[in-house]
Amino acid sequence: AKNAGRNTVRFYDPELHRAVEARFELESELRHALDQDAFSVHYQPQVDTSGAVIGAEILLRWKHASRGMISPAEFIPVAEQTGLIVPIGRKVLRAACEQLAAWKHQPAFRDLTLSVNVSARQFRHKYFVRDLAQTLEATGAPGHRLKLELTESMLLENVETVIAHIEELRSFGIEFSLDDFGTGYSSLAYLKRLPLAQLKIDQSFVRDVLDDPNDAAIAQMVVNLAHTLDLDVIAEGVENDQQRAFLFGLGCRHFQGYLYGHPDTLAELEALVLRQNDN
Numbered sequence: 515a516k517n518a519g520r521n522t523v524r525f526y527d528p529e530l531h532r533a534v535e536a537r538f539e540l541e542s543e544l545r546h547a548l549d550q551d552a553f554s555v556h557y558q559p560q561v562d563t564s565g566a567v568i569g570a571e572i573l574l575r576w577k578h579a580s581r582g583m584i585s586p587a588e589f590i591p592v593a594e595q596t597g598l599i600v601p602i603g604r605k606v607l608r609a610a611c612e613q614l615a616a617w618k619h620q621p622a623f624r625d626l627t628l629s630v631n632v633s634a635r636q637f638r639h640k641y642f643v644r645d646l647a648q649t650l651e652a653t654g655a656p657g658h659r660l661k662l663e664l665t666e667s668m669l670l671e672n673v674e675t676v677i678a679h680i681e682e683l684r685s686f687g688i689e690f691s692l693d694d695f696g697t698g699y700s701s702l703a704y705l706k707r708l709p710l711a712q713l714k715i716d717q718s719f720v721r722d723v724l725d726d727p728n729d730a731a732i733a734q735m736v737v738n739l740a741h742t743l744d745l746d747v748i749a750e751g752v753e754n755d756q757q758r759a760f761l762f763g764l765g766c767r768h769f770q771g772y773l774y775g776h777p778d779t780l781a782e783l784e785a786l787v788l789r790q791n792d793n
């Protein structure tokens with residue numbers, strides 16, 4: 515349907531015209547940003563039941579010269595459509611591996627894991643496995659501290675390729691988490707075939723988990739499914755203690771969200787870990 519849009523611009527529609535122009539502008543700006551190294555990464559803590567930081571999710575940030583910080587929600591879709599997600603994603607993985615390698619020699623940080631978001635187009639790329647293996651090798655990063663977050667939508671096409679890539683990368687110790695689980699098309703049939711380590715309860719279910727029985731039921735289902743399949747489960751978007759307590763009651767043991775920390779610089783993450791170690 516995405517590609518059909520491009521071929522069906524037959525008459526002049528000012529709104530569509532503007533949208534197409536904005537997309538092309540964003541594309542050329544993304545290319546420029548890649549050349550200029552205008553991307554950086556932020557780290558959001560992930561904690562266990564005691565509140566101790568066990569790792570972080572890496573979230574991409576784009577510092578635009580005139581528009582300031584641009585959210586990945588805005589530019590990732592264009593990066594995916596244009597294929598620019600491949601070189602951009604490579605940089606993010608490189609940053610993660612360099613960080614894991616640096617932490618290897620620092621006792622306070624060496625057990626931390628890093629979770630990296632990977633787009634479907636990036637993950638299916640024929641050189642994805644080769645590139646990541648080279649990056650692990652070049653940086654000396656411990657593969658078992660790296661977690662890749664895949665999304666359900668990735669399973670709509672080429673499931674076999676996805677499974678093959680997961681299996682190859684698992685031989686380096688890399689683990690896999692299914693992000694945004696429950697928001698897309700049901701893929702329960704695939705789920706048992708995927709060698710995952712973790713399911714992530716999407717923030718859209720966490721937001722109203724206290725008030726909306728449907729969201730609570732979905733969160734419970736994800737936890738139960740994870741336990742049945744012997745997977746770890748983490749809730750994202752946890753903003754207050756009531757949500758955390760409710761999710762804990764459902765059996766969730768790992769948490770991420772503003773309650774524990776916003777996505778922030780490496781220095782902030784490390785300071786948080788060090789403060790905890792002092793107590």
Ligand code: C2E
Nearest residue numbers: 573574585586587590606631632633751752753771772777
């Ligand atoms: P996501 O993977 O579902 O990431 C969670 C989003 O929720 C992040 O938005 C994060 O900042 C935000 N968040 C975290 N805690 C809370 C909370 O307590 N409350 C609320 N309301 N929001 C919270 P962000 O950083 O804007 O990223 C948006 C999306 O962009 C991500 O969603 C992910 O799909 C994508 N993305 C980010 N970095 C990358 C990347 O390096 N590669 C790829 N392919 N996609 C990325």
Ligand code: CA
Nearest residue numbers: 571631663693
């Ligand atoms: Ca994610």
Ligand code: CA
Nearest residue numbers: 693694716717
């Ligand atoms: Ca998510």
Ligand code: CA
Nearest residue numbers: 693694716717
């Ligand atoms: Ca999301």
